[in-house]
Amino acid sequence: MLYRILHTVLPPALRAIWRPTIEGVDHVPxxxxxxxxxxxxxxxxxxxIPSVAPRDVVFLAKSDYFTGTGVRGALQRAWFEGLGMIPVDRDDSRAAIESLGTALEVLRAGKAFGVYPEGTRSRDGRLYRxxxxxxxxxxxxxxPIVPVGLVGTEKLQPVGSNRPRLAKVTVRFGEPLEVxxxxxxxxxxxxxxxxxxEVMRRIAGLTGQEVVPSYNPRS
Known part of the structure; x- marks a missing residue:
């Protein structure tokens, strides 16, 4: 119920506040x-991404976001659960493997699953392997894999900040890659x-980011 309420109210509200530029949305099945x-x-x-995509999108999120205590912890947990996010312990290798199984269940159920191939946020704005x-x-x-290029989201909530800001954001959806x-x-x-x-080349084409041939260090 909370998930449906948030997904009914949040996307149009956030689009109205941030007013992002959205391109290629017709590429998303x-x-x-x-x-x-x-x-x-x-x-x-x-x-x-869930706010501008034409369908619901499921993401994995750090388990820390679901384990807070007190009123703040309960509100944070409700927020992430309401957005349809699934907790995963990044420090537990077994849990990480199990999360792939969870993602497969989502896909085989005919749903959209969001993933960041870099593994974690880029702190310098470059695109990592x-x-x-x-x-x-x-x-x-x-x-199929739809590449997504985000431009400007680092200004919405800079690293180290816990409050969102207004910023010019562009979201570009590329043509699906069928494998x-x-x-x-x-x-x-x-x-x-x-x-x-190939996915990373397509993302780079959408964002214009400098490409780094090494993996992004975990933050």
Whole structure:
């Protein structure tokens, strides 16, 4: 119930406040499982994308956001649960593996799942090498990958800030990348790497970010 209320009220309210520029929204399939693979500049990204996407989007979120105490903790937990986010312990390797299973369930249920191939926020605004989980999910589920380019969200909530601000934001949805059947006979590791690199090239084309050939250090 809370999820439906928030998703009915929040997106139009946030769009009215932030007034983002939205491009390529017609590239997002309206039905069926789909991965929205985005660059990651701000804590606010997981609110911005669901606010402008033409359908509900599920994201994973740090389990810390669901374990707070007192009134503030309860409100924070309700907020994240209401947005449809799923908690994951980033410091537990077993939990991280299980989270991929959760993502597959979301995709196989015909829903949209949001993922940040960089793994964590870019603190310097550059685009880091993608981790291959996005490709693994696409290969296992058969879901297409829609690259998403975010521009300006780092100004909505700068690193170290706990309050959102007004800023000019642009969200660009690229053409879907279909992987089903394209990598039959290709070694799994090679397929995952090639798909992920293609996704990151498409994201870079949407954002114009400087590309870094190394992984983003975890923050």
């Amino acid at each position: 309206l039905t069926g499982g789909v991965l929205l693979a985005s660059n990651h500049l701000s804590f606010a990204d997981s609110v911005v 993608g981790r291959t989980g996005v490709a693994q999910l696409a290969l296992q589920s058969g879901a 089903a059947g394209r990598y039959d006979g290709v070694a799994p590791g090679r397929a995952r790497r090639e798909i992920t690199d």
